[in-house]
Amino acid sequence: xxxxxxxxxxxxxxxxxxxxxxxxKAGEVHAIxxxxxxxxxxxxxxxxxxxxxxVTEGSVTYEGRNLLExxxxxxxxxxxxxxxxxxxxxxxVNNSYFLRSALNEVRKARGLEELDAMDFLxxxxxxxxxxxxxxxxxxxxxxxxxxxxxxxxxxxxxMAVLEPKLALLDETxxxxxxxxxxxxxxxxxxxxxxxxxxxxVTHYQRLLNYITPDHVHVLMGGKIVLSGxxxxxLHLEEKGYEWVNPDRAQ
Amino acid sequence: xxxxxxxxxxxxxxxxxxxxxSETAPRGLNEDIIRFISKKKNEPKFMLRWRLKAYAEWKKMxxxxxxxxxxxxxxxxxxxxxxxxxxQKDGPKTMDEVDKEILKTYEKLGIPLEEQKRxxxxxxxxxxxxxxxxxxxxxxxxxxxxxxCPFSEAVRTHPELVEKYLGSVVPVTDxxxxxxxxxxxxxxxxxxxxxxxxxxxxxxxxxxxNSADIGQFERTLIIADDDAFVSYLEGCTAPIRxxxxxxxxxxxxxxxxxxxxxxxxxxxWYAGDRDGKGGIYNFVTKRGLCKxxxxxxxxxxxxxxSAITWxxxxxxxxxxxxxxxxxxxxxxNNHQQADTGTKMIHLGKNxxxxxxxxxxxxxxxxxxxxxxxxxxxxxxxxxxxxxCDSLLIxxxxxxxxxxxIEVENHSSRAEHEATTSRIDEDQLFYCRQRGMTAENAxxxxxxGFCKEVFRNLPMEFAVEATRLLGxxxxxxxx
Numbered sequence: 001x002x003x004x005x006x007x008x009x010x011x012x013x014x015x016x017x018x019x020x021x022x023x024x025k026a027g028e029v030h031a032i033x034x035x036x037x038x039x040x041x042x043x044x045x046x047x048x049x050x051x052x053x054x055v056t057e058g059s060v061t062y063e064g065r066n067l068l069e070x071x072x073x074x075x076x077x078x079x080x081x082x083x084x085x086x087x088x089x090x091x092x093v094n095n096s097y098f099l100r101s102a103l104n105e106v107r108k109a110r111g112l113e114e115l116d117a118m119d120f121l122x123x124x125x126x127x128x129x130x131x132x133x134x135x136x137x138x139x140x141x142x143x144x145x146x147x148x149x150x151x152x153x154x155x156x157x158x159m160a161v162l163e164p165k166l167a168l169l170d171e172t173x174x175x176x177x178x179x180x181x182x183x184x185x186x187x188x189x190x191x192x193x194x195x196x197x198x199x200x201v202t203h204y205q206r207l208l209n210y211i212t213p214d215h216v217h218v219l220m221g222g223k224i225v226l227s228g229x230x231x232x233x234l235h236l237e238e239k240g241y242e243w244v245n246p247d248r249a250q
Numbered sequence: 251x252x253x254x255x256x257x258x259x260x261x262x263x264x265x266x267x268x269x270x271x272s273e274t275a276p277r278g279l280n281e282d283i284i285r286f287i288s289k290k291k292n293e294p295k296f297m298l299r300w301r302l303k304a305y306a307e308w309k310k311m312x313x314x315x316x317x318x319x320x321x322x323x324x325x326x327x328x329x330x331x332x333x334x335x336x337x338q339k340d341g342p343k344t345m346d347e348v349d350k351e352i353l354k355t356y357e358k359l360g361i362p363l364e365e366q367k368r369x370x371x372x373x374x375x376x377x378x379x380x381x382x383x384x385x386x387x388x389x390x391x392x393x394x395x396x397x398x399c400p401f402s403e404a405v406r407t408h409p410e411l412v413e414k415y416l417g418s419v420v421p422v423t424d425x426x427x428x429x430x431x432x433x434x435x436x437x438x439x440x441x442x443x444x445x446x447x448x449x450x451x452x453x454x455x456x457x458x459x460n461s462a463d464i465g466q467f468e469r470t471l472i473i474a475d476d477d478a479f480v481s482y483l484e485g486c487t488a489p490i491r492x493x494x495x496x497x498x499x500x501x502x503x504x505x506x507x508x509x510x511x512x513x514x515x516x517x518x519w520y521a522g523d524r525d526g527k528g529g530i531y532n533f534v535t536k537r538g539l540c541k542x543x544x545x546x547x548x549x550x551x552x553x554x555x556s557a558i559t560w561x562x563x564x565x566x567x568x569x570x571x572x573x574x575x576x577x578x579x580x581x582x583n584n585h586q587q588a589d590t591g592t593k594m595i596h597l598g599k600n601x602x603x604x605x606x607x608x609x610x611x612x613x614x615x616x617x618x619x620x621x622x623x624x625x626x627x628x629x630x631x632x633x634x635x636x637x638c639d640s641l642l643i644x645x646x647x648x649x650x651x652x653x654x655i656e657v658e659n660h661s662s663r664a665e666h667e668a669t670t671s672r673i674d675e676d677q678l679f680y681c682r683q684r685g686m687t688a689e690n691a692x693x694x695x696x697x698g699f700c701k702e703v704f705r706n707l708p709m710e711f712a713v714e715a716t717r718l719l720g721x722x723x724x725x726x727x728x
Contacts, residue, residue: 048683051675072682081683088680091671092698098684101694105685141698158684 001026001197002047002067002166007058009039009046016042018222019058024166027194031208031233032201034219035241040201041085043219044168047199048082049075062166076102077109079165083155083172090142095154096124098142099161106162127160130187149180156187167191167198173207185210205237218244264518268355268460272379275332277463281305284433287332291402291436294409304422304432311426317589318618318650319558321494321531329496331434333379333461352378355458373398375439375455377468385439387451396449396480397442401469404440411442415473419502419539419566427498427560428535431467435500438468443478443509452708454483457499459519459530465496472502474509476542481512481708494522494557499534507542507569512550514707515563519555526585526614529557536563540572543598548575550706553588562620564593567601567629574603577703582615582647591621591652596632596662605636608700611647618650625662632662641699642672643692 002024009017016039024030034040046053047060049072060067067075090098103123104114115123128137131153143151152172159167169188173181188198188211200211208216208230216233218226218241226232226244236243275283284305288298313324335349356376373387375398391398397408405412422432439455459466474480497519503511513536522529532555538547549563565574576592594603609617617640625632640649655664673695681691697704704712 048679050679072679073685073687076683076685084680084683088676090677090680090695090698092701093694094698098681098694101686101690102681102684105690109685162684 001063003059003061005059005061007046007060008056009042010054010056011042011052015056016222017046020219020222020224022217022224024197024199026165026197027192028214029192029198029200029211030215030217031211031213032199032217032219032224033203033205033233033236036203038219039222040203040219041170044082044170044199044201047075047166047168048072048080073105074109077106081159081162081164081167083152083159083167083169085171085174087143087146087151087155089144089146091144093142094138095140095142096120096138099124099158102158103161123161127157130160130190131157132183133157148175149177152176152180152184153187156184160187160191165196167196169198169200171201171203173202173204181207181210205233208233220244264520266358268351270335270349270351270460272333272461273336274330274334274461274464277330278327279305279329279331279434283331287434287436290332290334291405293402293405296409296413297405300416300422301433304429305434307423308426308429308433311423311429313426317560317620318616318652319560319587319589321558321587324496324531326430328463330461330464331467332436333464334436335378352376355460356456373451373453375400375453377437377439377455377457377466379459379461379464379466390450391453394450395444395447397440398453399440401438401440401471402436404471408440408442411473412440412471415471415502415504416469417502419504419537420500420535425535427533428500431469431498431500431535434465435467435469438470438499439472440470441472441480441482443472443474443480445475446477447475448478449480452481452483454485456485457497459495459497463493463495465498467497468499470499470501471504472511472513473504474506474511474545476507476509478506478509480510482514483708484513484515485518494529494531496531496533497556499536501534501536501563503538503547505538505540505542505545505547505569505572508544509542510546510548511538512548512708513538513563515549515551515553516707517551517553517555517559520557521555521586522557522584524584526557529586530555532556532559532561534559534561536561537566537593538564538574539566540569540574540598540601542572543569544571544573545569546573546575548573548577548706549592550575550577550703551579551590552703552707553578553580553590556588557586559586559588559590561590562592564595564622565603566595566597567603567632568597569601570598571600572598573601575706576603576605576607577706578606579608579610579700579703580617581610581612582617583612585614587616587618589618589620591619593622594624594634595622596625596629596634598629598632600631601629602633603635605634605638606702607636607638608703609638609640609649610643610696610699611640611649612643613647615647616650617648618652620652620654622654622656623664623666624654624656625658625664627658630659630661632657632659634664636664636666638666638668639699640668640670641696642670643696645672 004022007020100120217224284301375385519530547565580588582588607619611617619638623634638651651668
């Protein structure tokens, strides 16, 4: 589904990703771990097409297409979804209206009919049940006045409604208490399917107690220095990132 | 990155010129011109005296310079103060007498004047350059006792009402532009709703500037007698010209005991081109007097056009328990400038006012909110709530807020809240990551920003306003 080859990315002239290679198949869940500042978030942002990310070298192929050539919204419509580390407030814009607009854009791109408010509400309510969101959510503005946990749950709700093919979750566990973590993880697990790939970016192993990845990669200094299965995460938890010698990958 | 200001770009659909043969006064302003206008209108003596007095006052006054707007000096001797289609003569009696070209013009503007084509429920007075060319549904209004007619006609047919109320809210000496208007105003709308009558339909005036180099100086006077209610709409457009044109109107509202006036404006004068060339200078004085107890005046304005807007629709809350409201959306794009706001003058006890102002600036646009809340010592238990929000699109535009608050007793309270936000790259990225185009994202955000104001517009106008702003109404509900 996703092929990243020798990807180099700079932000404001500073090289952050220094040659990433990664292959993700449909149905797989990959965890990207690493210390702060290693480039984990940049990886998700460049895949989503954030304008601050400048690709200097390498390629990204998504379902046979050159992902890097597509505008942000085209990527989203093609099924790439980024759950933001810091979801953005949009004051004045009603949450459910926002999400319905997004869903209808995605549906249009997939050749499906647009949904009216009633049909959409059915979908929305089943999604809200998954992330244990209460009704007041429907009338509030997008992320405005949301707690950290509510914002993250809102991201998962959006994911559940938009049904992406490739979900990128950027530090979805950060700032969550244990209950919120359980809710969010449960939502992610319910979304696992043979047609869908996920890339989880996380600093801590904690999230992986709830979501079992198929592959774990360690990102340090802009490179993937180590890859393994779920046990790798446990090793990291025990020994810390110092245990990984960046030279090992070379 | 896409230019987020581009969402406000729309082709100005009203920029055409109607080929009519006009009778036009020579350029410039002097007593003869004023006499000429007064004579054209067949006015009673008191009107001419009033005009000449205003002119004498105006000559002593200086153009105000305190607004946050910049424009080259206006040469008042280079303006044409009167221009009317020749076919109009004394004003048409029936729709059949109205010049076909003019009827076509209004049709093109989306305001058909033939009653059968009109949406039922809205009566229109159409003002073309310096004269009113048609007023619809007059018969129907007359049945309920409502007088709705061109101002110049009211001067002749209801001189006692005009003499009593004209200048009673905006005196001739009020300000430079009001004095100028008082001297040279040529037409406008007049409305009187008698005691206890709820006006059976929405009233509206559609102002159209057609001729080059004319200034449009219209006068609107609306009186709601005890327990009366009226909702009035105002729309405006002008042809695309690369020279600025002056529009200096005066609107006066009077609400007697328990009467209520709702006044809505969608202002879409030509705004000039992308480089700031041309456009209308919209220097307008609008004021309502809540004269009676428990009276109410509500202003709602959507200001999208004009090169420069200078206007402060205000309420004088004289009657005890009277209520004033001001809801405003002002958008400035390209090189437009708007200095707009309101004055809420609390004179009576338990008076209440609400001010909701939304300014949107894009590209090089400059939007200023300027508002006065004054509560005098005897206005016990007065309340004001003011909220001024500014939305910036791009990083070269600007927004200012100048609140003036004077509370002169201890039982009253004025609250002021202000926010400034910017549609930033992160918001756009977030929306685009969910599949929306940047353009749709901006219009969704703008719509969300304006919805408190749009909610107060009558339906027909809400549709117009949202179309002007390139936003959909749907998202503003709920």
